[in-house]
Amino acid sequence: MSTEGRSAEPVSATSALESAGFVRLVARADGDALAASGLLASALADRETPFQVTVGRTIAARSERVRAASGEDDATVVVGTADATEADNVLQLAAADRPATLEAVDLVREMGATPDPVLALAGVVAGGSDPGAGESEWLLETALERGLVEQRPGVAVPTADPVDGLAYSTRLRAPWSGDPDATREALADAIDGDSDDLDADDHRAISSLVALDVVGADGAVDAAAASIGRALRPYATPEHTFATLGGFADVLEALARTEPGTGTALAMGHDVREAALEAWREHGRRAHAALExxxxxxxxxxxxxxxxxxxxxxxxxxxxxxxxxxxxxxxxxxxxxxxxxxxxxxxxxxxxxxxxxxxxxxxxxxxxxxxxxxxxxxxxxxxxxxxxxxxxxxxxxxxxxxxxxxx
The missing domain is CATH 3.10.310 (Diaminopimelate Epimerase; Chain A, domain 1)
Structure with missing residues (x-):
C-alpha cells in the first residue's frame, strides 16, 4: 500500500511520450489532475499520437489500470499516485509540493506544444493555489497579455448569472447556499435589473453582500473571512466557456468526482458546457444540503x-x-x-x-x-x-x- 512514486523528469518523460505509439493517461479524481490530463491530451492530439484518458477514484483503481496496460510501444502517464509505476514506460506526475497541472505544463512545453493558460490556471486553482502565485506567474501574465483573463470585482463563479453561480458554488458557504430561491432573495438589493448585464459596481455590491453573509452566518469560524477572500476579485474569462477561473475550477472538481467522462471531455476542449453545469449544480446542491x-x-x-x-x-x-x-x-x-x-x-x-x-x-x-x-x-x-x-x-x-x- 505504498504511496511513494516518482515524478516524471521532463527530458525522459518527453522522450517516452514522443516515441510512444499509444499513450494512456490515468488521472486522479480531482480538478487539478483533470486539467493536467486535458493539457497532455491536447498536446498528444497535436502530435497525432493516439491516447486514452481515464479517471481512477482511488490509488488501487489507478494501479490496476497501470498494471493492465500492455504493448511495448505504449506509454502510461499517471496523474496522481499509483503503485506499479517503476516500469520504464510508466511516468508519474505526483509531486507533493506543486499542482499536477504545473508538472503537465512542463511536459507539454518540452513536447513543443503551447499549453492552454486558462485551463492550466483553472487547474492551479483547483489544486489549492492562487492564480499567478509562484510558478504560475508566467501563465497568468500570458493570459492577461492575450486578453484571456481580466481581474474584476465580484465572486468566482462559473456562470454569468450570479444567482445560479453562487447558489451551487462549493467555494463558499452562506445561509442561502444550495437554494437558488434563497440566493435570489439574498441578492435582491445588489442586483438591479438584468443579471446578464452587470457592471463593476454591481459585481462589487454582490461581493460585499456575499462576504457579509458568509462571515456572519451561524457557525462561521474565523477562517471563513480568509476563505471567502480567496473567492473575491476573480479573474474573469470573457471568451471562455465559464465566467471565471475559480468557477471553471469548481466545475472541474465536481466533474472529476461525479461525471469523469464529461470532465475529461471538458478538459480536452469539447463543447459539454450544459452537461457540465448540470452536474456541477447537482454536486453543489447535494454538498450544501448534506452539510445543512x-x-x-x-x-x-x-x-x-x-x-x-x-x-x-x-x-x-x-x-x-x-x-x-x-x-x-x-x-x-x-x-x-x-x-x-x-x-x-x-x-x-x-x-x-x-x-x-x-x-x-x-x-x-x-x-x-x-x-x-x-x-x-x-x-x-x-x-x-x-x-x-x-x-x-x-x-x-x-x-x-x-x-x-x-x-
Missing amino acids: DASTGRYDGLFVVGIDDGPVEAIAQIAAAYRSPEPAVLVVSDGEAAIATRGADPLGATVEGVARELETGATDADSETAADAGAAVEYDIGHRRGYLRYDPDVDESTIIAAVREFR
Missing part, C-alpha cells in the same frame, strides 16, 4: 461531520474553509470518508495509516466487522485532502478513532 443536516463533533485538532449521503470530499473542503473550529475536518458517510485540512501539512501518512488500521481491524480487536473490512478498503490522497472507501458496516466511531490516532 449533518451532525458534528469536535476533538483536539479534528472536526467531525457525519452525513447520510453526499459528496464527502466537497463537504470536507467546505467545512474546513468555513465551519471547522479545528484545522482538520473528517466527513464520515455510509462506506466512505474524506479528510481535508486548512494547513499545508501532508495527509498521506494519515490516510494510509487509517486504511491499514481498517484492513487489520486493529482499531477494535473484538470487532469482526472491522476485521472483515480488509480488502474492501481503498483510498486516495491529494493536496490537503484524503479519501477513504470501506465496508459500510464499519461504524463511525471506528473511523474517528483511526483518524485521531494518525493525526
Whole structure:
C-alpha cells in the first residue's frame, strides 16, 4: 500500500511520450489532475499520437489500470499516485509540493506544444493555489497579455448569472447556499435589473453582500473571512466557456468526482458546457444540503461531520474553509470518508495509516466487522485532502478513532 512514486523528469518523460505509439493517461479524481490530463491530451492530439484518458477514484483503481496496460510501444502517464509505476514506460506526475497541472505544463512545453493558460490556471486553482502565485506567474501574465483573463470585482463563479453561480458554488458557504430561491432573495438589493448585464459596481455590491453573509452566518469560524477572500476579485474569462477561473475550477472538481467522462471531455476542449453545469449544480446542491443536516463533533485538532449521503470530499473542503473550529475536518458517510485540512501539512501518512488500521481491524480487536473490512478498503490522497472507501458496516466511531490516532 505504498504511496511513494516518482515524478516524471521532463527530458525522459518527453522522450517516452514522443516515441510512444499509444499513450494512456490515468488521472486522479480531482480538478487539478483533470486539467493536467486535458493539457497532455491536447498536446498528444497535436502530435497525432493516439491516447486514452481515464479517471481512477482511488490509488488501487489507478494501479490496476497501470498494471493492465500492455504493448511495448505504449506509454502510461499517471496523474496522481499509483503503485506499479517503476516500469520504464510508466511516468508519474505526483509531486507533493506543486499542482499536477504545473508538472503537465512542463511536459507539454518540452513536447513543443503551447499549453492552454486558462485551463492550466483553472487547474492551479483547483489544486489549492492562487492564480499567478509562484510558478504560475508566467501563465497568468500570458493570459492577461492575450486578453484571456481580466481581474474584476465580484465572486468566482462559473456562470454569468450570479444567482445560479453562487447558489451551487462549493467555494463558499452562506445561509442561502444550495437554494437558488434563497440566493435570489439574498441578492435582491445588489442586483438591479438584468443579471446578464452587470457592471463593476454591481459585481462589487454582490461581493460585499456575499462576504457579509458568509462571515456572519451561524457557525462561521474565523477562517471563513480568509476563505471567502480567496473567492473575491476573480479573474474573469470573457471568451471562455465559464465566467471565471475559480468557477471553471469548481466545475472541474465536481466533474472529476461525479461525471469523469464529461470532465475529461471538458478538459480536452469539447463543447459539454450544459452537461457540465448540470452536474456541477447537482454536486453543489447535494454538498450544501448534506452539510445543512449533518451532525458534528469536535476533538483536539479534528472536526467531525457525519452525513447520510453526499459528496464527502466537497463537504470536507467546505467545512474546513468555513465551519471547522479545528484545522482538520473528517466527513464520515455510509462506506466512505474524506479528510481535508486548512494547513499545508501532508495527509498521506494519515490516510494510509487509517486504511491499514481498517484492513487489520486493529482499531477494535473484538470487532469482526472491522476485521472483515480488509480488502474492501481503498483510498486516495491529494493536496490537503484524503479519501477513504470501506465496508459500510464499519461504524463511525471506528473511523474517528483511526483518524485521531494518525493525526
